[in-house]
Amino acid sequence: MAEILRQILDDLSLSLLFQNFVYEKIDSIETCKNLTDVELSRLGISTIGDRVRFREKIKQAVTPTEHVLSSERTNLFHTGRARHMTQASSRRNTKGRTWTVTFVCLADRNACKVPSTSQKSVLQRAGLGPKKITFQGTDSELEVHSKLISSDGFPQLSTAGGFELLYCQSNCRQIEVLKCRWNVDSFKASLGSQAKIYVRPIQKNLSTEPIIVPEESAVKARCVSCNKDYIISNLRDHVSICSSSVADSSHNEPLQDEQYSEQPLDEAAELPDIETVQLSRAENVAIQPHHHAEHNQGLEHNVPNIEDIVKDCVQYCTDMNMNDPVAILQYLQSRIVTGRKLELENEESTIEGETSFIIVDRNNLTETALDLIRGIVNLRLTLEVQFYGETAVDYGGPRKEFFSMVLRDIQKEYFDPVREWSNDYEVIGKIFALSILQNGRLPRILGPDLVEELFNSSSPRPFLQDLRKGLDALGLFQLTCHLPSLKHFFTPGTPTTVTLKMVTNLLQPIFSPDGSNRRQIESYVYAKFVKYLREAAGGRRGDVTLAKILTFVTGTEEEPVLGFQIKPSIAFQSSLSLLPTSNTCINRLNLTIPDTTQELPTDDILFSLFDYAFSNSFFGLV
Numbered sequence: 001m002a003e004i005l006r007q008i009l010d011d012l013s014l015s016l017l018f019q020n021f022v023y024e025k026i027d028s029i030e031t032c033k034n035l036t037d038v039e040l041s042r043l044g045i046s047t048i049g050d051r052v053r054f055r056e057k058i059k060q061a062v063t064p065t066e067h068v069l070s071s072e073r074t075n076l077f078h079t080g081r082a083r084h085m086t087q088a089s090s091r092r093n094t095k096g097r098t099w100t101v102t103f104v105c106l107a108d109r110n111a112c113k114v115p116s117t118s119q120k121s122v123l124q125r126a127g128l129g130p131k132k133i134t135f136q137g138t139d140s141e142l143e144v145h146s147k148l149i150s151s152d153g154f155p156q157l158s159t160a161g162g163f164e165l166l167y168c169q170s171n172c173r174q175i176e177v178l179k180c181r182w183n184v185d186s187f188k189a190s191l192g193s194q195a196k197i198y199v200r201p202i203q204k205n206l207s208t209e210p211i212i213v214p215e216e217s218a219v220k221a222r223c224v225s226c227n228k229d230y231i232i233s234n235l236r237d238h239v240s241i242c243s244s245s246v247a248d249s250s251h252n253e254p255l256q257d258e259q260y261s262e263q264p265l266d267e268a269a270e271l272p273d274i275e276t277v278q279l280s281r282a283e284n285v286a287i288q289p290h291h292h293a294e295h296n297q298g299l300e301h302n303v304p305n306i307e308d309i310v311k312d313c314v315q316y317c318t319d320m321n322m323n324d325p326v327a328i329l330q331y332l333q334s335r336i337v338t339g340r341k342l343e344l345e346n347e348e349s350t351i352e353g354e355t356s357f358i359i360v361d362r363n364n365l366t367e368t369a370l371d372l373i374r375g376i377v378n379l380r381l382t383l384e385v386q387f388y389g390e391t392a393v394d395y396g397g398p399r400k401e402f403f404s405m406v407l408r409d410i411q412k413e414y415f416d417p418v419r420e421w422s423n424d425y426e427v428i429g430k431i432f433a434l435s436i437l438q439n440g441r442l443p444r445i446l447g448p449d450l451v452e453e454l455f456n457s458s459s460p461r462p463f464l465q466d467l468r469k470g471l472d473a474l475g476l477f478q479l480t481c482h483l484p485s486l487k488h489f490f491t492p493g494t495p496t497t498v499t500l501k502m503v504t505n506l507l508q509p510i511f512s513p514d515g516s517n518r519r520q521i522e523s524y525v526y527a528k529f530v531k532y533l534r535e536a537a538g539g540r541r542g543d544v545t546l547a548k549i550l551t552f553v554t555g556t557e558e559e560p561v562l563g564f565q566i567k568p569s570i571a572f573q574s575s576l577s578l579l580p581t582s583n584t585c586i587n588r589l590n591l592t593i594p595d596t597t598q599e600l601p602t603d604d605i606l607f608s609l610f611d612y613a614f615s616n617s618f619f620g621l622v
Contacts, residue, residue: 098134103148109203209449397554407443429471
């Protein structure tokens with residue numbers, strides 16, 4: 001029967017839809033005869049004309065003599081009594097009827113609305129979404145549960161840590177938990193025969209990785225610039241990076257600098273694949289940095305676009321045989337980031353210059369961040385961040401804290417699991433690029449498969465295409481394609497554990513001269529603080545961890561890849577308040593020492609004050 005159905009679809013030039021019928025397990029001509037317009041549309045036969053022709057073909061496929069022979073046998077051999085007995089037997093068999101209902105399996109354990117059309121498409125490719133499941137009319141709760149997690153239902157549910165059934169009321173997209181027994185009779189009584197039942201995981205989100213991968217087209221076309229053939233699905237990406245593209249041919253004046261060759265980028269960027277990269281300290285690399293303020297003054301009337309900068313950077317790194325990603329990043333930062341310097345260079349200095357200012361809400365960080373980053377016109381300017389209700393001036397600290405927090409939230413909301421139907425991935429790519437170039441946290445929140453698909457696939461999924469666009473707003477995608485070692489900044493690795501030794505080595509105390517009375521008090525307070533660090537490392541201070549303490553001081557829970565501009569330190573000050581404060585712009589923790597009229601409280605009281613400070617977003621003089 002499946003071959004007959006395939007032939008019918010071929011005759012109607014709808015052969016690509018055969019996989020939809022196979023996916024829905026529709027291979028019977030009799031089943032096809034009973035499909036409604038809505039069901040045919042969902043299978044891909046969307047136009048009225050195609051549906052009419054499809055039904056005509058189905059009717060023609062039914063053997064015309066089958067009903068005639070059956071009628072003749074009945075007339076010859078069945079008496080009236082026999083026919084009556086047959087009808088009675090048929091009525092008795094109705095007790096074993098089946099019941100078919102549409103289940104819609106959701107991926108997000110916190111989903112509270114009916115999925116949109118685009119969401120259903122993503123779910124369906126992952127083996128989730130809507131699916132018709134047939135039960136016996138007498139099936140019990142256990143049999144219904146077994147059918148839902150079997151191959152006839154949704155096998156992914158078997159590892160979800162439990163699931164619940166929901167329904168949607170009419171004229172409403174909100175879904176509510178179904179409060180009835182999980183057997184066929186209860187379903188019919190509560191929902192009727194035509195309702196959809198939604199299945200939502202309880203403990204784990206389900207993967208939306210596609211299990212149905214469409215075959216790529218093998219059709220090729222020739223690039224008019226380099227005169228090479230490329231598969232159609234790859235051609236647009238190639239045209240955007242082809243150094244001799246039509247867009248570049250509009251420039252009449254050739255480059256005057258002898259260090260730039262006319263060699264196409266495709267040839268100039270042939271670098272060996274680097275599987276393991278040993279990071280080196282940036283200060284060991286001999287690169288002449290471009291100072292932002294002075295550099296901008298010379299370019300006010302002749303600012304190169306990002307495509308030209310990408311080509312220059314690729315050419316420079318290739319000529320210099322530069323393979324260390326840290327050295328490459330330092331050079332890229334000097335070429336791409338403009339405006340005010342990113343951080344203070346010492347405690348006494350100040351920095352001025354143009355910035356892109358945003359003000360975000362700590363309690364609604366992702367939404368406010370995406371909206372504001374999306375509206376930035378010039379992403380190359382230094383980002384200046386302020387939080388609602390806080391007066392801290394951003395000289396580097398709040399920005400690092402912002403990137404650390406927003407990347408953590410993005411990982412949770414957009415990659416665990418991936419939400420392919422979202423339109424936010426382009427601006428997420430911009431945040432990735434900004435965080436890398438402006439001393440933020442590295443966006444190592446993609447799985448290895450996603451990193452591979454992002455940078456190497458010829459036909460990535462739409463959300464990864466959007467992510468590419470966002471990265472390329474600052475040239476990061478093209479740079480990574482030509483300088484493969486930059487993939488190190490996206491590839492997930494073993495998380496760096498913040499240890500007691502790491503924190504004590506990073507936070508160097510600034511003591512008074514030896515022999516002074518103040519030095520004795522400072523040493524005593526510092527000893528108390530180290531004791532507190534030991535308790536935090538051992539998990540004895542509740543929610544306070546060493547990572548939180550490091551974030552309190554520096555704005556980030558890990559050392560930036562280019563290092564701290566000003567080494568983190570601990571200063572001692574006299575104050576009536578014993579609460580620690582910090583200045584994240586100069587990476588300084590301020591501990592209070594008692595004056596002559598005060599005594600240091602007991603460890604319990606002092607450590608409680610430390611807990612309060614490190615558990616809140618209070619940073620004192622930032």
